[in-house]
Every structure is written in structure tokens, then in C-alpha cells.
Amino acid sequence: AVSKPGYNATSAVIFDGAMQVNTNQTLLLQADGENYSANVRSAGKKISVRSITDDYAVPVMTSNITSIGYIASASSVYHVNYEPFYAFDRTTSTNNGKDAWAASRAATAANPEWLQIALPNAISISRYQIVNRAISIGNNPVSWKLQGSNDGVMFYDIHTVSGDRNITLGAIRNFNISVAGKYSIYRLYITEVQNTSSWTNVGQLNLFDAGSNMVINSGGENYGFINGALVEIDGDLTAEKIKKYGNPIFEINLVENEISSMVSVVSDKQLNINVKLTPHSQIAIQKSLSSAAAWRQINSATLTATQTGNGKVRVAVTRDLVNWHVLRNGVWIDVGTLSADTAGAEALIADGMTPAELGGITAAQWAQLFSSNNGVPDSLAFAFALDITDPETDVATIDRLVLNVNDASSWKVQSPAEVEIRWR
Structure with a gap:
């Protein structure tokens, strides 16, 4: 969390020893009139909600048939x-x-x-x-x-x-x-x-x-489910309507159902719930340039990241915080500006470099990025994009970025040094 002030980032990016996507919430519904409710994060593509219970559905069995019908x-x-x-x-x-x-x-x-x-x-x-x-x-x-x-x-x-x-x-x-x-x-x-x-x-x-039924409220309207489809619930929200239209587990496609305002989960009972959010693509952009004046050259960059399932990590670099660049086929390409919103994140996911591509850039290719400064580094900043499609199986996490550089000092023997960026 210490690293967060140094970035312009979208809402689901978290910094907790690594840069990653926040997909999980565990909440206790609080008293809300005659019912109980909690606001859940809904800035994304989909939410999956379940009540949390440790109640066994089957009693301890000592024979194949019990007197109570199991x-x-x-x-x-x-x-x-x-x-x-x-x-x-x-x-x-x-x-x-x-x-x-x-x-x-x-x-x-x-x-x-x-x-x-x-x-x-x-x-x-x-x-x-x-x-x-x-x-x-x-x-x-x-x-x-x-x-x-x-x-x-x-x-x-x-x-x-x-x-x-x-x-x-x-x-x-x-x-x-x-x-x-x-x-x-x-x-x-x-x-x-x-x-x-x-x-x-x-x-x-x-x-x-699965526990007790739940419905949702968004934009002042209550919604439940009929055969898995989202339907509006007319009138006051009573325990009978929650029982009729609610589910103890449900999944809502926020895009298809055009739900864009705050979502609350509502039940007639106080429940612990788990919410999984599938967010839009996420981006984190460094707010300021790092001075590279002390470096004679950049030898390599190593971005340690985890990409599991359909998880994606992408990166771009800049010298001015305006024009962002990626290396393609040995040539630096200007991919334009990047904004700290969904559009910027999707653009970087589409056009950015993978961790492996960043790691493959040679010292000579880094020098090309600084060709207007005779190949000598002056200033540098990074933008990172993260994307997942299934919060249960996908992982997109960045642990650290390490730059291997040569010091620019002229009065001592040149030796490679490392500049490391971590997220706390």
C-alpha cells in the first residue's frame, strides 16, 4: 500500500507486496430497515455472490438409510x-x-x-x-x-x-x-x-x-432471479419476496444487464457473504519520471510476474509521461498516450509488452529508446496493465521490476548495478 501514492491506477489495482487485481470481498450484511444489506464492488464485468456457511447438508450417517429420509x-x-x-x-x-x-x-x-x-x-x-x-x-x-x-x-x-x-x-x-x-x-x-x-x-x-436467499439493489430498484434471469421486484422488499426471488448463490453479468451504479446485496437474515468481482482490465501508471542521469546505459530489465490461466500482464515505457513505447520487431513503437481508466488499460493489454518481451530487450535496443540523447538514458517511467477473465482460476500479478544498469561515473571502474522497483 506504500507504493500506491506513486501511481495513477484504476480501482481494482492493489499494492500489498505485489501489484495485483483485487477480486475478492468478504462482508457481513448489516441491519438496513427490516432487512440486512452490504454494498459490494461492482465496477467490472461480472460479480459472483455466495452466502458463507459451514452447515453440512447431510447429517452424520451410520447406515445407508436414516429415519429422517437420507x-x-x-x-x-x-x-x-x-x-x-x-x-x-x-x-x-x-x-x-x-x-x-x-x-x-x-x-x-x-x-x-x-x-x-x-x-x-x-x-x-x-x-x-x-x-x-x-x-x-x-x-x-x-x-x-x-x-x-x-x-x-x-x-x-x-x-x-x-x-x-x-x-x-x-x-x-x-x-x-x-x-x-x-x-x-x-x-x-x-x-x-x-x-x-x-x-x-x-x-x-x-x-x-447454501444458506439463505439474497437479492440485489441497484439504482434504487430491487432485483431477483427467475430461472437464473435477473428480474425487477415490484413494491416493498419483504422476506416473502426475498424467499421467492432470491438465491443463496448467484452470478450477474454487469455488462449485459447494464448495471453500472452501486450494487447492494440484501437478505432478510444477517449473513456473511463472499463476492468475486471480474473487473475490467486494470492499469497502473507511474506519476513521475525517474531520473536516469546517473546511468551510462541500461543493460536489461527483468519484470517478475505471474500469469496463470487467462491472466495477462503487459508493460510500456516512456521518457515524458506523454508518449508511451513498446519494442516490436527490434523497433521502438509509439503507442500514444495512456490514461488511468478502462480504455487505457485495454489499450495497454492490446499493445503492451509481455514480461518476456521486456526482458528480451538488449542494451543496444535500450540505447535506441534514448537516441535523441545520444543513446544515454535521461528519464524513464513505466505503465503496467493487468487482466483476468475468471477470478477463480486466473492470476495476473507483478512482484518486482529490476533494471540492470551501468553507472555513469567517469572516475571509477564501470560495473553493472541493479535498480529495483517493488510494490508495498
Whole structure:
């Protein structure tokens, strides 16, 4: 945060040991008349909202059928000591037997295996956990679908995972659900396991209740959901309307729904909520030039950055804070002015240099940037752009920028030095 005053930056850029995009909020709804609400960041493309709860959707099971209407079942059972209910007893054991559900063969795409729980009532879940078996002979799921149904015939895909090889003994694998649906039957439909052993097993399958319904308010109007579509709620916002039109998990495309003003999340109950924002492209521009008069030449620049998934980091340089430059095919190109807004960020994402391209600039090419000063550095500043499309999987982070330079002093032996920029 110490670095922030030195930059003109868009609203989702944060400086906390690195320069990155702020996508996450955790908030407690506060009393607001007869309801509870909280303002959420909405300057972006999309928001995903979920109520935070640790309430298990399934009680501790000691048999496949309970007196209150919960029924565990499976495609097959390896042995009586591996009945389906053992995956719902919330116990992790190193015993071989009564520690997991096990099917009678290894699941494949051609011959899947499934573990199922039927509930007395249809509910929404916000997240789930798969707990790996805690002993070395486990054959844990690698690829699967979590599915929901209300009749046991038609199943709908809720969440899909492919190639998750977190097979550490006893590991707890957590997964969020992005869109809520209410189902009375949930099943884990497994299509790949970690090895070719003649069984499939799940140590524990934990489902978590999605909690209470929420709606939004924007521009003085209340909005809820019908079949996933955003609809305006007429009249006063009552608990009955929140129950009817609300969801415990929802996702809103802010651009398609033309929501540009402040968004509030509203519920008739006080909830903890998590908000994921997919922001527009972000930019941070240094406010002032750094003097390079003490340098005889720039040898190289190293921008240490992380780009994961569809995350992008781009950079441009300037000598005057007006005209910004990138190196293309060995020639410095003027990409014009850059502004600290979405338009400037999108322009830099489109035209800027990648960290690798910046790192590939030679001393001779740096000298070309300063050709009007006989190739000798005078002043320099940087602009950085960050972009993500999915806050769950994408990362675009800058750790530091290091310039390797030669000192301009004429009375001592020349030696390379490093000039480092970090973000605090």
C-alpha cells in the first residue's frame, strides 16, 4: 500500500507486496430497515455472490438409510465394509475398512462409478469437499461431475473437474458451486481415478448447505432471479419476496444487464457473504519520471510476474509521461498516450509488452529508446496493465521490476548495478 501514492491506477489495482487485481470481498450484511444489506464492488464485468456457511447438508450417517429420509447409495460396492454411508460419516481413518466408500472396479469414462445421497427435501449447496482416503491403497477420484436430480432419472451437471491429481493421503479438496439449483439428490459421477487398481473409493463427500436467499439493489430498484434471469421486484422488499426471488448463490453479468451504479446485496437474515468481482482490465501508471542521469546505459530489465490461466500482464515505457513505447520487431513503437481508466488499460493489454518481451530487450535496443540523447538514458517511467477473465482460476500479478544498469561515473571502474522497483 506504500507504493500506491506513486501511481495513477484504476480501482481494482492493489499494492500489498505485489501489484495485483483485487477480486475478492468478504462482508457481513448489516441491519438496513427490516432487512440486512452490504454494498459490494461492482465496477467490472461480472460479480459472483455466495452466502458463507459451514452447515453440512447431510447429517452424520451410520447406515445407508436414516429415519429422517437420507439415503446413501452407489453404482457398486466392493465389500460390506465399504458401504456408501461410510463416505458420509465425517470420519477420516487409517483403518483398511469402514473408512470409505469403495466401488467394485476402477472408474473410467466408459465405465463410470457413482456415489449418491438422496435428501428428504430439495436444497441448494454452495460448495463441497472430497476427502481422500487416508491409507496408501486408495484409488481416489481424478475426474468427475457433481450432479443433481429431483427424480433420480434426469441428472444435471453442477460442477465438473478434470485431471485433479491432488491425491495426497487424507487431503481435503474444496470446490465452490457458482450457480445454485435446488435438488433432492446429489451424486458424484466419477470417470477417472488415480490408478488401475480394481476399485474406486471416496473417503468423505461433504456437501454444504447454501444458506439463505439474497437479492440485489441497484439504482434504487430491487432485483431477483427467475430461472437464473435477473428480474425487477415490484413494491416493498419483504422476506416473502426475498424467499421467492432470491438465491443463496448467484452470478450477474454487469455488462449485459447494464448495471453500472452501486450494487447492494440484501437478505432478510444477517449473513456473511463472499463476492468475486471480474473487473475490467486494470492499469497502473507511474506519476513521475525517474531520473536516469546517473546511468551510462541500461543493460536489461527483468519484470517478475505471474500469469496463470487467462491472466495477462503487459508493460510500456516512456521518457515524458506523454508518449508511451513498446519494442516490436527490434523497433521502438509509439503507442500514444495512456490514461488511468478502462480504455487505457485495454489499450495497454492490446499493445503492451509481455514480461518476456521486456526482458528480451538488449542494451543496444535500450540505447535506441534514448537516441535523441545520444543513446544515454535521461528519464524513464513505466505503465503496467493487468487482466483476468475468471477470478477463480486466473492470476495476473507483478512482484518486482529490476533494471540492470551501468553507472555513469567517469572516475571509477564501470560495473553493472541493479535498480529495483517493488510494490508495498
